[in-house]
Amino acid sequence: MADDGMLMNFSIADTVIKPEAKFKGGTWRDRLVAKKRSAHRGSEKDPKDAAARNAASKNPNQIQIGPRPAKRQRTEESSHSSHRPGGDRRQHQTPRDPRHFVSSLFTSNPEPRNAEEPKPEGEQEEAKPTNAPLIDGLDTFTNLGLSPNLAAHLLTKLELKAPTAIQKSSIGQLLKEESDAFIQAETGSGKTLAYLLPLVQRIMDLSKATKEHNENQVHRDSGLFAIVLAPTRELCKQISVVLENILRCANWLVCGTVIGGEKKKSEKARLRKGLNILVATPGRLADHLDNTEALDVSNVRWLVLDEGDRLMDMGFEEELQGIVKKLDARQRPSRVPGVPTRRTTILCSATLKMNVQKLGEISLKDAVHIKADPADEDENASKKDEEDSFRVPAQLKQSYAIVAPKLRLVSLTAYLKRTFIRKGSVMKAIVFMSCADSVDFHFELFSRNQDREQQKKDEEEGEKEKPEEKEELSPHGTIAPGRAFSNPGNPVLLHRLHGSLPQNVRTATLGSFSRSTEACVMICTDVAARGLDLPNVDLVVEYDPAFSSDDHTHRIGRTARVGRDGRALIFLQPGCEENYVEILKRGYRDGGKALTRTDANEILKRGFGSNDSRKKNWEEKTTDWQMDVERWALENPEYLEMARRAYQSHVRAYATHIAAERPMFNIKELHLGHLAKSFALRDRPGKINVPGLRPGQEDTKKDFKAARNGAAGTKRKVGAEDKAPGTTDLDDAARKMRAKMRENMAGASEFNLA
Numbered sequence: 001m002a003d004d005g006m007l008m009n010f011s012i013a014d015t016v017i018k019p020e021a022k023f024k025g026g027t028w029r030d031r032l033v034a035k036k037r038s039a040h041r042g043s044e045k046d047p048k049d050a051a052a053r054n055a056a057s058k059n060p061n062q063i064q065i066g067p068r069p070a071k072r073q074r075t076e077e078s079s080h081s082s083h084r085p086g087g088d089r090r091q092h093q094t095p096r097d098p099r100h101f102v103s104s105l106f107t108s109n110p111e112p113r114n115a116e117e118p119k120p121e122g123e124q125e126e127a128k129p130t131n132a133p134l135i136d137g138l139d140t141f142t143n144l145g146l147s148p149n150l151a152a153h154l155l156t157k158l159e160l161k162a163p164t165a166i167q168k169s170s171i172g173q174l175l176k177e178e179s180d181a182f183i184q185a186e187t188g189s190g191k192t193l194a195y196l197l198p199l200v201q202r203i204m205d206l207s208k209a210t211k212e213h214n215e216n217q218v219h220r221d222s223g224l225f226a227i228v229l230a231p232t233r234e235l236c237k238q239i240s241v242v243l244e245n246i247l248r249c250a251n252w253l254v255c256g257t258v259i260g261g262e263k264k265k266s267e268k269a270r271l272r273k274g275l276n277i278l279v280a281t282p283g284r285l286a287d288h289l290d291n292t293e294a295l296d297v298s299n300v301r302w303l304v305l306d307e308g309d310r311l312m313d314m315g316f317e318e319e320l321q322g323i324v325k326k327l328d329a330r331q332r333p334s335r336v337p338g339v340p341t342r343r344t345t346i347l348c349s350a351t352l353k354m355n356v357q358k359l360g361e362i363s364l365k366d367a368v369h370i371k372a373d374p375a376d377e378d379e380n381a382s383k384k385d386e387e388d389s390f391r392v393p394a395q396l397k398q399s400y401a402i403v404a405p406k407l408r409l410v411s412l413t414a415y416l417k418r419t420f421i422r423k424g425s426v427m428k429a430i431v432f433m434s435c436a437d438s439v440d441f442h443f444e445l446f447s448r449n450q451d452r453e454q455q456k457k458d459e460e461e462g463e464k465e466k467p468e469e470k471e472e473l474s475p476h477g478t479i480a481p482g483r484a485f486s487n488p489g490n491p492v493l494l495h496r497l498h499g500s501l502p503q504n505v506r507t508a509t510l511g512s513f514s515r516s517t518e519a520c521v522m523i524c525t526d527v528a529a530r531g532l533d534l535p536n537v538d539l540v541v542e543y544d545p546a547f548s549s550d551d552h553t554h555r556i557g558r559t560a561r562v563g564r565d566g567r568a569l570i571f572l573q574p575g576c577e578e579n580y581v582e583i584l585k586r587g588y589r590d591g592g593k594a595l596t597r598t599d600a601n602e603i604l605k606r607g608f609g610s611n612d613s614r615k616k617n618w619e620e621k622t623t624d625w626q627m628d629v630e631r632w633a634l635e636n637p638e639y640l641e642m643a644r645r646a647y648q649s650h651v652r653a654y655a656t657h658i659a660a661e662r663p664m665f666n667i668k669e670l671h672l673g674h675l676a677k678s679f680a681l682r683d684r685p686g687k688i689n690v691p692g693l694r695p696g697q698e699d700t701k702k703d704f705k706a707a708r709n710g711a712a713g714t715k716r717k718v719g720a721e722d723k724a725p726g727t728t729d730l731d732d733a734a735r736k737m738r739a740k741m742r743e744n745m746a747g748a749s750e751f752n753l754a
């Protein structure tokens with residue numbers, strides 16, 4: 001029976017705790033409190049208390065939230081000897097420390113506030129993909145106005161048979177009109193080609209015009225006609241690869257990137273040779289505009305801001321304003337026939353609101369709103385509420401798990417175990433966390449070698465073999481076997497990615513994840529949330545919910561791309577976080593009928609359970625696993641510090657949700673003690689304080705400051721007149737805090753300022 005297992009769950013008999021137990025370590029006050037508690041338990045006679053305890057131990061998961069039950073000072077001996085159901089496999093005893101508290105996994109957990117909604121009757125129809133190419137045969141690239149040459153190239157070389165809905169809307173519009181545009185469509189709907197194809201076609205057409213004027217065909221020295229800006233280096237590289245592929249059918253045109261991360265000298269050399277289309281990060285472009293004479297922008301007639309809403313955000317805004325002003329000031333009539341007189345600006349994102357005003361005031365003129373389905377525009381115009389939410393691909397199956405803080409780590413492990421139980425069911429999964437420290441800690445934890453005996457033996461027998469294995473997997477320590485959820489039949493490769501890693505490491509890690517043909521998991525921060533087109537991602541797990549619902553849309557959009565299936569799971573804690581479900585529902589046209597709910601017990605049963613009744617039940621196994629990682633952290637000072645840092649950074653990050661969503665992520669409701677357990681910590685929250693910066697962070701912090709202050713010019717105070725309409729002081733405060741957080745702890749540059 002399921003409940004049986006809970007008895008082992010440290011619900012120890014009082015007799016086990018000897019009254020004469022000695023408490024060592026800590027301050028005299030800690031020792032006194034511990035001693036008193038121990039004495040109090042020994043003398044407790046109150047039958048009411050005993051009855052309450054009995055009831056609790058019968059069904060510990062049913063404990064009501066109310067006055068918290070008195071906590072017990074548990075000794076390491078007691079939890080080891082009487083409650084390690086796996087027997088005395090490991091005799092190791094860690095020193096007792098009154099600052100440590102070994103709490104039970106399955107007791108005192110808060111219950112969900114909201115009851116599960118009844119499932120709609122009847123079988124749910126599978127939703128049709130909403131971001132797939134239009135394969136009805138009516139729409140072809142040639143019909144939309146692309147030249148037969150370009151359309152044939154798309155078909156034969158890039159295997160693109162038909163446009164997607166957003167490509168259909170945007171190619172027609174951008175080929176025939178000069179007006180500025182907002183391109184907004186679901187993630188994975190092909191927005192990159194939606195702006196690149198008309199752009200390339202227009203520049204190819206310039207060649208035709210020059211020939212008609214009996215002039216030489218346009219070539220790399222004819223001028224820079226278009227600039228594409230994107231917030232991360234990774235995204236810039238991705239766009240540049242797509243562009244190079246298109247330009248293979250027009251090899252007289254040349255594109256290039258300036259994105260930082262490599263020597264400025266080689267970028268300058270590239271600019272000097274001449275480019276027709278430039279892909280850049282804002283910081284690096286601003287830098288070259290100031291310092292590279294060879295960069296002539298007088299002919300630039302198209303400016304694309306990919307992930308435009310992100311580029312409007314703090315950190316990029318000033319740079320962008322500077323860039324636009326310089327482009328305006330340096331624009332000259334072109335000597336190339338057919339070049340438009342005015343510059344067109346195109347903003348593109350899955351979460352673009354028409355009210356992005358900041359840049360609009362400078363540059364956008366009568367912009368048209370290009371959407372995949374024109375019907376959406378009328379619908380949204382009438383529903384103000386929905387303007388703030390964005391659709392997710394209809395075929396994307398989302399679920400949410402209500403998981404109490406203490407059960408978070410074991411639930412994530414169980415979920416991944418279950419996911420990769422069989423080879424082939426899931427190829428790649430991305431797990432999003434709130435900060436770099438948390439990513440690093442979980443990477444170490446999930447890749448740790450559990451079989452310590454074997455580990456020791458390995459070290460003794462063949463010290464050389466071990467590093468070789470690591471070397472082969474990852475020269476940078478960002479790729480390792482995901483032992484916590486691998487099994488012999490399906491080994492899973494674990495990757496970690498965040499903005500505090502050096503650029504070459506980021507590129508190598510992302511490349512490995514992208515190319516891998518084996519099952520793999522990438523634990524990352526929001527650095528991988530936007531724009532990245534990684535093949536075969538079947539699952540996205542939001543272990544920590546995103547800082548804004550827009551970011552959530554981008555994160556889950558790494559799966560279910562161009563008509564393919566995909567799944568996403570978000571972890572929510574019982575209480576105010578449950579209200580986030582309404583936001584999840586708003587992403588669907590049908591109100592989220594297919595959204596499913598699960599809970600920790602279900603996940604744990606599936607992940608740690610076994611059909612074999614002779615084996616330990618899932619609660620025992622879960623507890624064993626948790627105890628094991630807690631001991632691992634305690635025994636290894638390096639990992640213990642990582643765990644503490646991760647916890648600390650996580651709590652700080654939690655405070656930075658956008659103002660509008662903060663009532664759903666109320667830090668005052670966060671149970672810090674319970675949360676610590678999900679970082680394998682036995683420390684009391686008040687005692688967790690890791691001073692200083694994480695190793696290696698000093699440099700990144702300097703880089704961040706240099707990038708922020710250098711490229712953007714002198715720091716400017718944001719006054720009330722500078723605020724975007726609709727933003728509040730709270731918004732500003734949260735954004736500033738997020739920026740500060742990035743700078744100080746969790747990674748200097750989640751989004752590179754180049």
Ligand SMILES: Nc1ncnc2c1ncn2[C@@H]1O[C@H](COP(=O)(O)OP(=O)(O)OP(=O)(O)O)[C@@H](O)[C@H]1O
Pocket residue numbers: 133159160161162163164167185186187188189190191192193349350530531532533557558561562
């Ligand atoms: N017409 C098409 N037919 C088939 N595949 C396409 C088509 N257009 C684009 N794709 C592919 O779809 C994938 C997603 O494209 P892209 O990255 O441009 O999407 P997106 O809408 O910009 O996504 P996000 O919002 O996440 O940035 C790419 O692998 C691209 O090659």
